[in-house]
Amino acid sequence: MKRPNSIDCHQPRETSFVKILHGTVKGRGRYKVQGLFGSNPLKRYLEFNLSLRKGIKTVQANPNTGNILLHFHKDKTTQEIAILIDSLVQDYYRSPKEFAQLFYQQTMVILNTSVPWHLxxxxxxxxxxNTSTERGLSHADAQTNLRQYGSNALTEAEPRSGLSIFLDYFKSVPVALLSGAALLSVLTGGIADAIVIMGVVSINAILGYVTESNSERIINSLKHFINPSAWVLREGQLIEINSQDLAVGDILxxxxxxxxxxxxxxxxADxxxxxxxxxxGESLPIRKHQEILASPQETIPLAERKNMVYRGTFVTxxxxxxxxxxxxxxxxxxxIQSLVGETSQPSTPMERQLEQAGSQLVLLSSVVCALVFAxxxxxxxxxxxxxxxxxxLAVAAVPEGLPTVATTTLALGILNMRKQKxxxxxxxxxxxxxSIQALCLDKTGTLTANRxxxxxxxxxxRETKLADGHFWVDNQEINPYSCDELLKLIHIAVLCNDSQINTHQDGTYIIDGSATENALIEMAIAAGVTVADLNHKYPRLLTYHRSTEHNFMATVHRIHESAYLMAVKGNPSEVLDRCxxxxxxxxxxxxxxADRQAIEEQNESLAGQALRVLGIAYSQGETADIESLPVSNLIWVGLIGMADPxxxxxxxxxxxxxxxxxxTLMITGDQSPTAYAIGKELNLSxxxxxxxxxxxxxxxxxxDVLAGxxxxxxxFARISPAHKLQIVQALQQRGLVVAMTGDGINDTPALKAAEVGIAMGHTGTDVAREVADVVLEDDNLQTMIIAVSQGRTIYNNIRKSxxxxxxxxxSEIIVMLFATTGGLGQPLNAMQLLWLNLVTDIFPGLALALEAPEPDVLTLPPxxxxxxxxxxxxxxxxxxESxxxxxxxxAAYGYGIARYGISPHASTIAFMSxxxxxxxxxxxxxxxxxxxxQQLPPNPYLTGALAGSMGLQWVSLATxxxxxxxxxTPLNLADSLVIGGSAILPLIINEGTKPQ
Structure with missing residues (x-):
């Protein structure tokens, strides 16, 4: 942040009520005006009017200190802000009639509305x-509104142009050094040398541009993975559309x-x-309602607009x-996004490490180069x-391609993983x-098929088995309509259910809902229950969804007039406690x-068979106040055991x-016996x-105990969303890198907290995919082991590069330092150093970053x-190795000196070696x-890079x-043999001294 600048924003003006002195800029777009307001009405008036002005984000006025703190868009000037405040204060102290009319005009909201929507x-x-709460927009009106207001898409920041990426390569310290060398060459008559130097700079820039522009394109494509759909009411029909096609006036x-x-x-709002x-930034979910808020004279902060919902938030x-x-x-x-403007892609921790290492090497090479010069x-x-x-030598010694190698490798890794789903x-x-050390696995939909x-x-x-759509008791088929208790249990399971049945003209149907509730509907259909007729007969009045306070769902239905039916399903123990x-x-x-004990034993018996068990209960009576009905004094009906393979x-x-x-840890809402049976089958221990x-x-x-x-x-069994978050944080407290899989709304807190949040791409909810870091497109946990392998390989490959x-x-620094210190001349001239940097650094370095996973990549600890x-x-x-x-x-250079003296021929041998x-x-x-x-997988990229670079090297000698x-200078056979030997010898030495 720059040092605050004190500026005179407006001519000092004094009245009996206010004194505007001067402003102080604090950071970008923050402005402070000192005055003496002394009244809460003036505070509210200024805050409300200023908050409606385009480009002003937040306003805070203090009547005690007389200060106003504004956060506004950088396009506005402090002079404009001062004039605006001054005019508002003058308007405030006009005659009451004149002010009332002016106040109404100034509180007009920009998008053709007289007051804000929440008011x-x-x-x-x-x-x-021009819409309807019962029918929504017509398709024609929706298209008209889309043309008028535009699609429901945010304007994306303009990516860096190809020209800017290319020009950025000419702004680095190495290029500045090379440009200085080229200028010195021109001044001393070495025009050819200057052309070569700038040619090398241009080639580096072109290669950097190609790799970085492709990397940036791949990284920018991350934002297009998730494009949620939305359910809206159009012409009286509930339809699912792409969120970008939503129009102003749609009923959502x-x-x-x-x-x-x-x-x-x-x-x-239910x-x-x-x-x-x-x-x-509010961490806790906000309870919403549909009632109108306070009067227009009061400014209502965004977080307190309880009758509004906003883009980018989630229904919990x-x-x-x-x-x-x-x-x-x-x-x-x-x-908010328009105020933020264009932002650069943040660097990763790995890139920051590499930049730090590069900076340290710059310092080291600068010292060495100064020593060589002296x-x-x-x-x-x-x-x-x-x-x-x-x-x-300074340019050749500094691997300016380090961050580029990291970014390119990460980008190519993203592309490769995309192919792997x-x-x-x-x-x-x-x-x-x-680096993942602990993997928390949500059972339903991750370990199981969620069917x-x-x-x-x-x-x-009594116990009934359901097989092939038929109910069996002691190997005898029964009709649920001949058993009142069984039929009542089925009816309650249907009523306390959010699944929807969509019937097609050919008689087929699709059940849309959670896997658990779909299974209950399928059970009812197998029993011959007409679900639509049952829901019509007992219309739902109220719903109590599962929450962190209770692990059950309850719905209230009208029987007639003031008579009601409450249907309850959920965790057997919790439901039983309320019966x-x-x-x-x-x-x-x-x-x-004794009855309770028998039910608990039956529950444990079903759970021990790896079944998910639901308790079913109900109550009925008469009341005039449906909203205050307690979920208590229920009538116990029975248990339902479901399998999720x-x-x-x-x-x-x-x-x-x-x-x-x-x-690996399994986290589930199931009871302990059910979870234990599944854990044994998976061999989690x-x-x-x-x-x-x-x-x-x-x-x-x-x-602390939980962390231990x-x-x-x-x-972890019978876990709530808050518990999932606790578990992830406890593992992190132990210093572990935690990954969390999940697909539902209840998984999102833990997904956000984990170092790697992993969501399911097919069956997962929009909110889970939005907060996750990784999405498994095929919902297959086996894909995750591929992701871990790729993550480890990418990191290893960057280390190799x-x-x-x-x-x-x-090695170049050492060669130049020892030769110069020993009085052996210069084995490499400036042109050769530049050429060497061009030939040996770029393509082999990138090719190493494309190595296939090593055979033991998944047998080593993280x-x-x-x-x-x-x-x-x-x-x-x-x-x-250097x-x-x-x-x-x-040694090869010494051979050249011994045979040809300190000459270009000896330098050629050193250069080629x-x-x-x-x-x-x-x-x-x-x-x-x-x-x-070991038997490493072949790397055709490296083979091609080495062949091309070696060929280019010998072409330079032959051209x-x-x-x-x-x-x-040209080389003879003996020189070539010496060069070949000096090149192979370090490979043999370095391979021989590697740890086994």
């Missing part, structure tokens, strides 16, 4: 937007787990709660309907020659994938302790995670005793997240272990024009 009656909004349906795609004024953290509970009042850039989220002058070399050589939504997630089927129904001590009677022989009788291949995938050193922790025990644990237990527990670049560039990309042991190894390359090249040795060194950098001890520019 309007619903009927007024519906009339203004809001359901648990749905993404709010536009700003809307609520017209109905226990509706919204997560607005993305917009307001309840349901509702709203009329869309703003779309696209006119939404609150769109206005020694050269002392040895009698020319000033201009040493200036050019030192600058060229893994969608990466955040760049940092690729790095974190390779529930009712297998058993228990009532009054006082049970159905027996068609009559409600007292529920004794484990996905094919999941057991083997869990074993693969264990082999990779990743601890790897042959050790299976440890399970129930949520009833979890609530009494302190965070988290690494030992294999299963960095290792290669640092070791080869350091790396520590605190581990630097270049460890101390790596630096020691780099110095050793020394081997340097000594071998100096060092280039060939560096290219062969890329083979050694493929693995940290000896190549002979007279290039040979003259680089000051090379």
């Amino acid at each position: 309007k009656e619903i009927d007024t909004i519906v009339a203004e937007l 349906l809001l359901q648990p787990g749905s993404y709010v795609p536009a700003d809307a004024r609520l017209i109905e 226990r509706l709660s919204i997560d607005e953290s993305a917009l307001t 509970g309840g349901q509702g309907r709203g009329v869309i009042v703003s779309t696209g850039n006119s939404t609150e989220m769109g206005q 020694i050269g002058l002392l040895r009698g070399y020319g000033l201009l020659e040493m200036v050019k050589s030192s600058i060229s 893994v969608l990466i939504r955040r760049l940092e997630a690729i790095e974190a994938l390779g 529930m089927t009712v297998l058993k129904v228990c009532w009054d001590g 006082s009677t049970q159905m027996r022989n068609g009559q409600p009788v007292e529920l004794t302790e 484990i996905r094919p291949g999941v057991t083997e995938t869990i074993a693969d995670f264990h082999t990779a050193g990743i601890n 790897q042959g050790q005793p299976l440890k399970i922790l129930d949520s009833t025990e979890l609530t009494d644990l302190s965070p 237990l988290s690494e030992q527990v294999h299963i 960095v290792h290669f670049l640092l070791s080869t560039n350091l 790396r520590s997240p605190d581990e630097p990309i270049i460890k101390s042991s790596d630096f020691r190894r780099i110095v050793w 020394t081997a390359l340097s000594v071998s090249s100096l 060092l280039v060939s040795g560096q290219l062969l060194h890329a083979l050694s950098c493929r693995s940290s272990r000896p190549l002979r001890s 007279p024009g290039l040979r003259n520019l680089l000051h090379l």
Whole structure:
């Protein structure tokens, strides 16, 4: 942040009421006016009027201190703000009649409305937007509004142009040094040298432009992965459309787990709660209602507009309907984005590490180059020659391609994972994938197929099996209509249900809802129940959804006039605790302790068979106040046991995670016996005793105790959304990198908290996909092991590229330093250093970043997240390898001096030896272990890069024009053999000294 500037915004003006002195700019777009207001009405008047002005984001006025703090768009000037405030204050102190008229005019909201949407009656909004709460827009009106207001899409920041990317490569320190060398060459008559220098700069810029523009295109494509749909009312029909096709005036349906795609004024709200953290920063969900808010004289902050929902937020509970009042850039989220403007892609932790390493190397090479320059002058070399050589050595020694290699590798990793059905939504997630130490697995939809089927129904001590659409008791088929208790149980399961049946003209139907509730509807259809008729006979009046306070759902239905029926389903123990009677022989009788014990034993028996068990109960009576009905004194009906089969291949995938050193934990809302049976089948404990922790025990644990237990527990049962978040945070408190899988609204807090949130792309909810870092497009957990393998491989490949670049560039410094210090002349001139940097750095470095996964990538433990990309042991190894390359090249140079003296011929031998040795060194950098001890997958990119670079090197020797520019001389057979030997020898030494 720049130092605040004190400026005179307006001529000092004094009245008996206000004194505007001067302003102080604090940061970008913040402005402070000092005055003496002394009245709350003036405070409210200024805050309200200023908040309506385009470009002003927030306003805070303090009548005690006389200060106003504004956050406004950078396009506005402080002079404009001062004039605006001054005029508003003058208007405030006009005559009451004149002021009242002016106040009305100044509170006009910009989009053709007299007052803000949250201050309007619903009927007024519906009339203004020419829509209907019962039928919605017509298709023609929707198209008209889309043409008038535009599509419901945010204007994206303009990506960097190709020209700007290209020109950025001419703004770096290395290029500035090279340009200085080129200018010196021109001034001293070395025009050819200057052309070569700038040619190398241009080639570097072109190659950098190609790789970076492709990388940026791939990274920018991340934002297009998720495009939520929305349910709206059009011409009286409920339809699902792309969120971009929403129009102002559409009636929007809001359901648990749905993404709010536009700003809307609520017209109905049934226990509706919204997560607005993305917009307001409020961590807790906000309960919404449809009532009008306070009068226009009071400014209402965004977080307190309880009758509005805004784009970018999520429905966490309840349901509702709203009329869309703003779309696209006119939404609150769109206005924020327009204020933010174009922002650059943030760098990842890995890129920041590489930039830091590059900066350290710049400092080291600068010291060495200064030393070489000083020694050269002392040895009698020319000033201009040493200036050019030192600058060229500095450029060649600094691997300016380090961040580019990292960005390109990450981008190509995103592209490769996309082909594997893994969608990466955040760049940092690729790095974190390779560090995952604990994987929290949501059972339903992740470990299981999320296709529930009712297998058993228990009532009054009896058990019914459901198979092939028929009900069986003791191997005898029964008709549910001949058994009142069974039929009542089925009816309650249908009424307490949010699934919808869509029937086609050919008689087929599709059930749209959760897997659990769909299974209950299918059970009812198998029993011959007409679901639509039952729902029509008992219309729903009220819904109590599952929440963190209770693990059951209850619905209230009208029987006639004031008579009601309450249907309840949920966790058997919780439902049973709210029951006082049970159905027996068609009559409600007292529920004794013995009866409760028998029901609990039956529940545990079903759960022990890996079935998900629901308790079913109801109550009925008369009341005039439906809203205050308690869920108590229920009549127990029975139990329903459902099976959700484990996905094919999941057991083997869990074993693969264990082999990779990743601890797996199952988190489920099921009861402990059900979870235990599934955990045994999946072998979560790897042959050790299976440890399970129930949520009833979890609530009494302190965070420190939970953190200590988290690494030992294999299963967390009967878990609520808040518990999931606690578990993730407990594992993180132990210093672990945590990944969390999930597909529902109840998973989102944990998905956001985990280092890697993993959502299902097909069956998952919009909200889960929006907050996740990784989306498994095929909903297959086996894809996750591929993602882990790719994450580890990408990180390893970047390390290989960095290792290669640092070791080869350091070898150039050592060669020049030792030769100059020893009085052996200059083995490499400025042109050769530039050429060497061009030939050996770019293509081999990028090719190493495209290595296939090593065979043991999933048998090694995950790396520590605190581990630097270049460890101390790596630096020691780099110095050793650089020394081997340097000594071998100096030995070849010594041969040249012994045979030809200190001459261009000897320099040619040193030049060819060092280039060939560096290219062969890329083979050694493929693995940290000896190549002979393992069978690495082929890397055609590296083969092509080395062949092309080596060919280019020998072309420079054979082409007279290039040979003259680089000051090379022809070589004979003996020279070639020496060069070949000096190139192969470092490879043999470095491979022989690698750890096994």
